[in-house]
Amino acid sequence: MTAAPAGYRVVEVPEARKAELLDVDHLAFAFEPDAETSAQVPMTLEWDRTVGVEAPDGTLAAVHGSFRLVLPVPGGAVPCAGLTWVGTRPDQRRRGLLSTMIDTHFARSLARDEPVSALYAAEPGIYGRFGYGSAATNVRLTVPRGAALRPVPGSDALAVRFEKLDADGHGPLVQRVHAAAGSGRPGWITRDTDALRRKHLADPPAWRDGAEPLRVVTVLAGDEPRGYALLRRKETWTDGQPAMVVRMHDLAALDAAAAHRLWSVVLDLDLTSAVETPMLAPDDELLQLLVDPRGPRPRVADNLWLRVLDVRAALAARRWSAPVDVVLDVQDARLPANAGRWRVTTGEPGPDGTWDARVEPTHEPADVALDVRELGAVYLGGRSLGALGRAGLVTELVPGTLHRASAAFGWPLAPVCSWAF
Ligand SMILES: CC(=O)SCCNC(=O)CCNC(=O)[C@H](O)C(C)(C)COP(=O)(O)OP(=O)(O)OC[C@H]1O[C@@H](n2cnc3c(N)ncnc32)[C@H](O)[C@@H]1OP(=O)(O)O
Secondary structure (H helix, E strand, C coil), X not given: CCCCCCCCEEEECCHHHHHHHHHHHHHHHCCCCCHHHXXXXXXXXXXHHEEEEECCCCCEEEEEEEEEEEEEECCXXXXXXXXXXXXECHHHCCCCHHHHHHHHHHHHHHHCCCCEEEECCCCCCCCHHHCCEECCEEEECEEECCCCECCCCCCCCCEEEEEECCHHHHHHHHHHHHHHHCCCCXXXXXXXXXXXXXXXXXXXXXHCCCCCCCEEEEEEECCEEEEEEEEEECCCEECCEECEXXXXXXXXXXXXXXXXXXXXXXXXXCCEEEEECCCECCCCHXXXXXXXXXXXXXXXXXXXXXXXXXXXXXXXXXXXXXXXXXEEEEEXXXXXXXXXXXXXXXXXXXXXXXEEEEEEECCCCCCEEEEHHHHHHHHCCCCCHHHHHHCCCEEECCCCHHHHHHHHHCCCCCCCCCCCC
């Protein structure tokens, strides 16, 4: 537990201190929204989950918030504290305020029965030291106009609408299709507050970088929406040639035919030369359908970071891809209740061919030793214990156990969260 530096104290930040909180946020993140943008973009923080550190003079020196999220995990879902808005004033850096806030965040999350915390890292070097593991990756592509896709039956029969986004009118469709499209995919967090939903569809001019307002492409079977894409184009002419790049903000499709139809339309818009995709799962349908997956120059980056706060509750909340009986020796310097040996034993397979597991503390000898950071990295099924073992980050104490444990932890769909929070 990191005590606050002498004279500093951890405080709840009520809405009455919103202006002070925004000051810290703007100084830390180097931006200052204009009045029009502030008026159009809702405040997403939940005030009973917003905490700061006061300097000795009573001003806010650092802040953070936590979203109440439901995190899809392999075969289930778990309450999750989404760490967000972390910022320390530039003149208060490197005196331990983030470390103090992390300990507060862990204690408050556990008190709310949230066995895991997730975040998007502003810089990837920050959170590993606190036991967050990089648990998912995403891919971005720049797809040339007209890139060929392998055919999908039924795609051509779907109708398409191309409209200006109307946040009130399209909001329910976007929310519904987004949630259903991610069914079964670990990490696919939905926006569950009105403020998060409205922010997703906010479109102040300052966010457009000279491009058009947001457009929405809807794919329909009859009257039923099967997919949508939010995008904008920026008028560009190079040597008299049209060369607009389509910037996709978000997309979701309910099945392969809808995904194929959406991409077919977006990859063939007049006056454009390429499409910049939003963050995609590394196994997204587009990557399976592209005839030339190399031309779009895939760029891979870390997506969700995950911290297991309560080993037993977190491991019991997910399902397993193979039967396993393994003793994990977990190190956790920050949350000692997690440290020690945990036996994970699967029971009978369910009708979907996956297993649940009993998770018990044990004094039996361990098969695999790992830090809680690596446990977070493999928790969503997107990284392999075996690969972490090869990198020297996980230790196999009994030969053969890492292979079996890797198979059990793995999952057929790669984890991803489609939006940064
Ligand atoms: C989930 C999110 O919200 S991500 C957003 C994170 N926020 C930002 O990037 C905004 C700009 N940066 C900041 O506000 C601050 O520099 C913060 C929040 C990243 C760090 O705050 P500080 O109060 O300076 O952190 P603190 O002093 O507690 O440092 C703790 C440790 O993290 C390390 N650390 C802090 N920031 C970074 C960084 N950006 N990269 C690598 N290491 C870092 C420190 O060196 C220190 O290491 P040590 O324990 O080995 O001594």
